Amino acid sequence: MAKTLGLLYSFDRRTVVHLLLIIVLEVTSTQARAQYFQFSQFNFTPQRINPALVATSNYAQVAFVYRNQGTDGGFRLASNSLNAMYPIQSRTGNRWSGVGVSFLDDRSGQAGIFSTQEAGLSYAINIAVASRQSLSLGAKVLYQGRRINLDGLYTGSQYIPDRGFDESVSPGENFGELKSDYVTFSMGLHWQIEDKDETVAGYWDISFFDLNRPEEAFITAWPLNPTMVAGGGLRVYQRRQLSIFPQVLYTRCASNNVVNAGAVFRYDLIKSNKGSPYLDLRSGFVFGRSAVLGLQYQNDRIALGVSYDFPFFYNNVANTGAIEVGIVLKKEIARKKKQKANSKQASVAQKPKKLSAPVGVKKPPVVVRDSSAVRKDSLHTATMSERLRLKQDSLAAMGMAGQLKHEPLILEKATLRFGFEFNSAEPSAEAREYLDQLATALKDNHDLHLQLVGHTDNIGSDKFNIRLSLARAQAFRDYLVNAGVESARIVVDGKGMSEPLNDNATPDKQALNRRVEMTIVYNK
Known part of the structure; x- marks a missing residue:
């Protein structure tokens, strides 16, 4: 009893709130893996959508995205994503496959109490199905490490009634660090059609993550539920320098469904040829959660983007507002075949x-x-x-x-x-x-x-x-x-x-x- 009192007295009210929220998030993810995390600018993090996407472009690219999200609990969630992709061409210059690597660092709570680190490797092959149409099949292996580090949240001393904390007496508890490490396997299928400028005019894809259902829990073993991600988009309007591209992203895990529907409004700054600079106004609505607005500038060498999530029609305690910034460096791999x-x-x-x-x-x-x-x-x-x-x-x-x-x-x-x-x-x-x-x-x-x-x-x-x-x-x-x-x-x-x-x-x-x-x- 004295140990329990000592532990309770060692926490202030704000710290208790933080810890309870983290425990709730952990229990929720352990039971159903309810929220497979997606960045709002998901075109900058394609390997989180579908591993097949590493073989869908002639551009080699490196992308970095930073996201900072507020919560009603008073703490913030900070996420960093780094991914790279490289297309592989045949001797005739046809893109037949692609390879990619991805890294994620996600921290939340006071001083990053709860953290997740990921490292993944993706590979995909292309199958030509018709003129300017391709079907890509991809696979991904991912290592994930999760940590809860409670150092600094308790005194480490025994509480003695009528005397207080005695630093010379150990409480007999060690909350140091809880760890969970596992490896998962994922697969995906992606179809797209391109116009003469090699700009995507339409696509659909479906992918399944965590197919091997690894055991992931800090205290007791619990199988991780697979996650399905499906999406599609179609350019429905194009005239002169303006085009409109509606798209939808659907995520399902266990009995939880997340739908992100929106559109990309593209304006070509110079209407000439492939690689000319353009602006993308990206909009989305995550049903039951929030709305998303973003702006991206892209050309054939670099892409810059910023977006903001905000509650819309709903009170979302886990997201009171999130800002993302991203940068992509890219270079087209020269074609070897004669034109x-x-x-x-x-x-x-x-x-x-x-x-x-x-x-x-x-x-x-x-x-x-x-x-x-x-x-x-x-x-x-x-x-x-x-x-x-x-x-x-x-x-x-x-x-x-x-x-x-x-x-x-x-x-x-x-x-x-x-x-x-x-x-x-x-x-x-x-x-x-x-x-x-x-x-x-x-x-x-x-x-x-x-x-x-x-x-x-x-x-x-x-x-x-x-x-x-x-x-x-x-x-x-x-x-x-x-x-x-x-x-x-x-x-x-x-x-x-x-x-x-x-x-x-x-x-x-x-x-x-x-x-x-x-x-x-x-x-x-």
């Missing part, structure tokens, strides 16, 4: 066209040569304006010689195949590069006019495809107008699926039919 096949499908296929002479006028012997393809390297040089200028000068010379009348003539004709996504009119990064060069050429040569005709594959109704083909041509026109070309110089039309280049028998052939026909007209 010949990609550039052939995604660039411009053209056929030489002879100039049409007016009726009654002998055809000129000069044939204006069109380039056979707009290659990737030519997109970075301002040669189109010069080429069209030479053609103009040639026509002007023939007009002065009386060989041609001053009537509109076709100067160049091309089929633009920049890999339109199914049911999409959004220009790809390569298309925007080409349109930038075309806009420069049109602004340099004011006698040139443009005709744009959109086309589709054979999927969908005639009415739907007419609208889609017109939207594709209109998207190119809008881009050129925004770049400074007069709208009166551009005419658009849509043919739907009425003029296919092939029989649409395969997905690759259908992709070739999703195109815009461009005709440059000289009209002096």
